[in-house]
Amino acid sequence: MATEYGHRTWSQFASEDDRDAPDRREPARRPLLPPALRAPVEARTWREFGYLLLSLPISVFTFTYAVAMISIGAGLLITFLGIPVLAAGLVGLRGLGAVERARARGLLHLDVESPEPLRQKKQGALSWMGAVLKSGASWRHVLYALLHFPWATFAFTVAVTFWTTGWGLFTYPLWQWVFPMYTGQDGIQLYGDETHQFYLDSPFEILVTCLIGLLVVLVTPWVIRALTSVDRLMVLGLLGPSRLVTRVVELESDRGVVVDTAAADLRRIERDLHDGAQARLVNLAMDLGLAKEKLREDPEAAARMVDSAHGEVKTALQELRDLARGIHPAVLTDRGLDAALSSLAARCTVPVQVEVDLPYRPAAAIEGIAYYTVSELLQNVSKHAQARRATVDVWKSENRLMLQVMDDGIGGAGLGQGSGLSGLAERLDAVDGVLAVDSPKGGPTSITAELPWRR
Structure with missing residues (x-):
């Protein structure tokens, strides 16, 4: 969801390459089929189906390994051998977790970072085993192994049932001839007893069967996506770093x-x-x-x-x-951002219009960072922008302090490594702030900063 900044949104802060891209690329071709009809043959559907197929054997192995190692290690805890066995089991599960993250990355296109590394206070085997046993990530891998097995079994069964039923019924007109030729019956038998039998053998029945199969085929991709969404949550929540x-x-x-x-x-x-x-x-x-x-x-x-x-x-x-x-100017402490920024604007080499619309003052530290940010941006306007005029707007949006500095200069500013704006962005990021730069070559330049209000 885009956050509004005056008459602009974050989505409008595109880079120059993004704005020029439509001139360099050919217009995107619209698919011939709508998404509902395209889904059964899309690569995503086949990848996710392959993920569910592989989940069952992998989860069986992982579940068996986890139960065996944890049981053996817990049983041997009365002796010293239980600790290294438990540590080895947890390390093995962390390795299997890396395999699962790689599988999710390749088949689900879900990029999950590795969990936090082990923190050893000292060097040595005992310190290493203690770090493994104390790591929350290690035990989250155990929980994943125990929970994923029943879910993988259920997801495998549902996915294979929908997939085979849908494609089997949809292609029934192509292989219906197998029944009379090799089984001695007219088609798929829906009902039969000593006196009555009902086969799908007439053209109308074959057509209805094909249409039902088509409906199941069209529904199957969305069933598969719903199943893999649970896998995504499990991999993201249990195999990645904790929040x-x-x-x-x-x-x-x-x-x-x-x-x-x-x-x-x-x-x-x-x-x-x-x-x-x-x-x-x-x-x-x-x-x-x-x-x-x-x-x-x-x-x-x-x-x-x-x-x-x-x-x-x-x-x-x-x-x-x-x-x-x-x-830290005295005017900022005594009179707030409005007076302090007006004082800054008066010392700028180009005319600057300042508009501050704040219901009350934010935290003193945030005021200081906002003042410093505007000061740096106006210095850039004076030194590099070759502008004729500039504007400074400050307002409150929910629990965030927003400020925007615009000029009609030559543009070309960016957050490249080593630039002044890059250092400013790092300073804002240290307090959970954001800096967005929109500065095409030839201008104008618009730089928007977002800071927490913290009041």
Whole structure:
């Protein structure tokens, strides 16, 4: 479902290649048959049917292996041998799980990531066995082996019954001649006792049988898809990484991004202080020292040097104010995003129209990130866009803070590796934010950021 951003949606943020693709490709050909008639002969149907056929023998082996290894390992737990047997059984099931993921990837086109790796606190066999036994992924593989066997049996039976019945009845006119020639009866017998027999042998009965078979053939693909949808859920939920672990990994990655960003900001502040205000203050101290020495010998020269030092003080103070404003401006804390972004727009080299429509202020941290994002985007407009004007729109959509910066410049911006926008996207991603760029060559450029409200 597309999320609306003003008059735009995420689906409209297509790359330049996507927009130009219709000019380079031939128009897509419409299939001759509707999906309902096409489904029985589609590759997807045959792949999924093959998946259900293979599921039965594989699940029998997996179920037998799981029950045997778990039973033997549990029975030997009174001795030390039970622990390595259980660990070996769980590792074997993880290997079978890899086979199942590969089978789902090839036949169901379901790409499931491998579960979280084992976390050993120490090196050695005991630590490895402990990690295997403590891993939730290992026991999810056991649960998959136990649950998939009865389901695979049921799915195999239903799929094969529908498949053979449908195609058998549909092709009945082609092989009906087998009955009178080799079995001594006129056709398929529907009913028979000592006095009455009913065979499907007349042209009308053969036609009705064929139509019923066609109906079953048309229904079979959707039955197969319903059956494999359960397999998809089982593979995705039991053989892949757990949502909790995946979220923990994401948070660890985001924490690394936040730490790196904070370190980069500290280095930038240190560099700005060293190259800017600190250098000016050192020069100021030297100038004042020289003026002190010349105070008695040449008062006029000393006065000129003091006057120059006074100008240096003003410049240093302005640089310190700019640096403090770049870290977290006071106007943002006191008056919120509207006033802070208006102040940013006033310092931009191109005219910028700012519209902020917020019912109340978001979390302070989110305000700071939004301010930094708009600041970076307006700097890009000033340095690279060659624009005549720009706009900044900020609004609240459900529990998200939305902001959009647009300009009429030359375009060509992107999230390529190493670009400033790429670093900005990583910073937003660290707080569950999203950055979307729509910037065709020749312009205009529209960059939309989405942040959590967190209030």
